Amino acid sequence: MNLFTLPSLLLGFSFFSLFINNGVVFVDALHKIYPELQSLQTDGAVIKPLHRTRFHFQPRRHWINDPNGPMLFKGIYHLFYQYNPKGAVWGNIVWAHSISRDLINWKPLKPALYPSKPFDINGCWSGSATILPGNKPVILYTGIDPQNRQVQNYAVPANLSDPYLTEWIKPDDNPIVDPDSGVNASAFRDPTTAWLSDNGHWKTIIGSKRKKRGMAYLYRSRDFVKWTKAKHPLHSAPNTGMWECPDFYPVPLSGRRGLDPSVTGNWVKHVLKVSLDLTRYEYYTVGKYYPEKDRYVPDNTSADGWSGLRYDYGNFYASKSFYDSMKKRRVLWGWANESDSAQDDVSKGWAGIQLIPRRIWLDPNRRQLLQWPVEELNKLRGKEVVLRHQKLLKGHHVEVKGITAAQADVEVVFSFSSLDKAEPFDPSWVDAQAVCDQLGSKAQGGVGPFGLLTLASENLEEFTPVFFRIFKSHHKHVVLLCSDARSSSLKEDGLYKPSFAGFVDINLSSKKLPLRTLIDHSVVESFGGGGKTCITSRVYPTKAVFGDAHLHVFNNGTEAITVDYLRAWSMRSARVN
Ligand code: DQQ
Numbered sequence: 001m002n003l004f005t006l007p008s009l010l011l012g013f014s015f016f017s018l019f020i021n022n023g024v025v026f027v028d029a030l031h032k033i034y035p036e037l038q039s040l041q042t043d044g045a046v047i048k049p050l051h052r053t054r055f056h057f058q059p060r061r062h063w064i065n066d067p068n069g070p071m072l073f074k075g076i077y078h079l080f081y082q083y084n085p086k087g088a089v090w091g092n093i094v095w096a097h098s099i100s101r102d103l104i105n106w107k108p109l110k111p112a113l114y115p116s117k118p119f120d121i122n123g124c125w126s127g128s129a130t131i132l133p134g135n136k137p138v139i140l141y142t143g144i145d146p147q148n149r150q151v152q153n154y155a156v157p158a159n160l161s162d163p164y165l166t167e168w169i170k171p172d173d174n175p176i177v178d179p180d181s182g183v184n185a186s187a188f189r190d191p192t193t194a195w196l197s198d199n200g201h202w203k204t205i206i207g208s209k210r211k212k213r214g215m216a217y218l219y220r221s222r223d224f225v226k227w228t229k230a231k232h233p234l235h236s237a238p239n240t241g242m243w244e245c246p247d248f249y250p251v252p253l254s255g256r257r258g259l260d261p262s263v264t265g266n267w268v269k270h271v272l273k274v275s276l277d278l279t280r281y282e283y284y285t286v287g288k289y290y291p292e293k294d295r296y297v298p299d300n301t302s303a304d305g306w307s308g309l310r311y312d313y314g315n316f317y318a319s320k321s322f323y324d325s326m327k328k329r330r331v332l333w334g335w336a337n338e339s340d341s342a343q344d345d346v347s348k349g350w351a352g353i354q355l356i357p358r359r360i361w362l363d364p365n366r367r368q369l370l371q372w373p374v375e376e377l378n379k380l381r382g383k384e385v386v387l388r389h390q391k392l393l394k395g396h397h398v399e400v401k402g403i404t405a406a407q408a409d410v411e412v413v414f415s416f417s418s419l420d421k422a423e424p425f426d427p428s429w430v431d432a433q434a435v436c437d438q439l440g441s442k443a444q445g446g447v448g449p450f451g452l453l454t455l456a457s458e459n460l461e462e463f464t465p466v467f468f469r470i471f472k473s474h475h476k477h478v479v480l481l482c483s484d485a486r487s488s489s490l491k492e493d494g495l496y497k498p499s500f501a502g503f504v505d506i507n508l509s510s511k512k513l514p515l516r517t518l519i520d521h522s523v524v525e526s527f528g529g530g531g532k533t534c535i536t537s538r539v540y541p542t543k544a545v546f547g548d549a550h551l552h553v554f555n556n557g558t559e560a561i562t563v564d565y566l567r568a569w570s571m572r573s574a575r576v577n
Helices: 343-346 377-382 432-439
Strands: 016-021 024-027 061-073 078-084 095-100 107-113 125-130 137-146 150-157 202-211 215-219 227-229 235-236 243-252 268-276 281-290 294-297 317-324 329-336 358-362 371-374 381-392 396-399 407-415 449-457 463-470 477-484 499-504 512-520 523-528 533-537 552-556 562-570
Touching: 061 095, 061 137, 061 202, 061 317, 061 329, 078 107, 078 125, 107 137, 125 202, 125 317, 150 523, 215 243, 215 268, 227 381, 243 317, 243 358, 243 432, 268 294, 268 317, 281 317, 329 533, 371 523, 377 381, 377 407, 381 396, 381 552, 407 449, 432 477, 432 499, 449 512, 449 562, 463 512, 463 523, 477 523, 477 533, 499 533, 512 562, 552 562
Parallel strands: 061 125
Antiparallel strands: 016 024, 061 078, 078 095, 095 107, 125 137, 137 150, 202 215, 202 243, 215 227, 215 235, 243 268, 268 281, 281 294, 317 329, 329 358, 358 371, 381 562, 396 552, 407 512, 407 562, 449 463, 449 552, 463 477, 477 499, 512 523, 523 533
């Protein structure tokens, strides 16, 4: 049986759940739907440049969400993404398609997949790409069928000699997986990149839920067309709700190298990431995959639930990674939604960005991943300013002058001579965001708060601080990293301004803490502790815009802090779509 000969599977039947709250419609707790705003063609309208990003990925206009099927094919990177071609709110979803040679500059192509067949007539939702032997890419994606059931489909390139993969074919034997009687047809989506096991079976997982239990259903296939559900899910976890956009891949125990998804062995661990629809946050675990049993077991150092590890403790969702065989690395894409209102988005004419792709690998401590912007981003670095050995006493802040502070890349290493002044850590502080909310950047601490004031207006009416604060616990120190949007804008209406935060699992024996922050008009994307803890905030300053934005380093702790060195670059704009 080849990819084109399997007859259509029988269709089952179930309903898509829609409910209405304050005039806003939700699809089974998925994206908010604004029916009246969904199809406002604004092609001729002016797209508001204020707050548009200049080196993050955005289409020219309209709504985007999840990155889909990232891959490398014949030296060209492909990124597909969920896109509404008719407006700046979610709806009418197609797979938009862009290509790049460096992951930073992108050229748009026409949409690769759009609703056209019974098996996806109500939407082409998220999915992944798998490169089959012979360098043949295949897309697995979720289609919404006429009964609004979520079914799984495949698509293949029309012409493998076209490196741009412009045309895609959706064979008529789709869907290749439809929800069986035990599966909730409105919660069954987002197939992963498939991996190949030694016995010649392809495997993929599909996100779902059973009652409140998050599920990663496992399917096997010999030919990539006829898929059979395994008796057991690859993994599941109680009380986590719908698992969207699962991702599952191996990482070597040491080194920064990425691996093909089919690699197994004692020298690798596996990572399972899920996007939790209930919280709109993701978590991941590091663990062991048993290919014979097709079970994944998280390590006991990885919490398997709400309190688990996150790629990013801020605005980062529906992420997807891929193996870049050219540079032997694993690259992660995440989507950042807007934090303004749907009405703001309609008047801007655009909504949503993809964050800078990140290289990911296992931390030498083997408990978590490390993440770092792909090296290609450095090509956009322009004018540089450097600070060295700058002492910051309590209450001091120093402006970093001479760069475009609204569009910048900043790398800084802070050091301190002693941790004696670290404040006691309250063991009830399990929620980093609540701690950041309570303590903030302005009130005095012991060791910290110290860090960067990004997107600051001249008189500091607006600023987004990204900062550390160090506490003393029983046997160790606890490091908190915050990216606090509460003072980011004088505008109040319709803005979500959370004090995002995460703890940083770092050894402080060197008495140094590194931080890298990418600032791009309405996004502040930070990598604390060398990529151990990452936080993204979306912010909408009214004064700290373009040439009126400023950057400072600050310390509000009683312990003096030294900026060992700081390098900040004006960033050039990327050619994005
Ligand atoms: N977005 C897609 C779904 C996915 C969700 C629909 C995650 O496939 O579960 O646009 O943001």
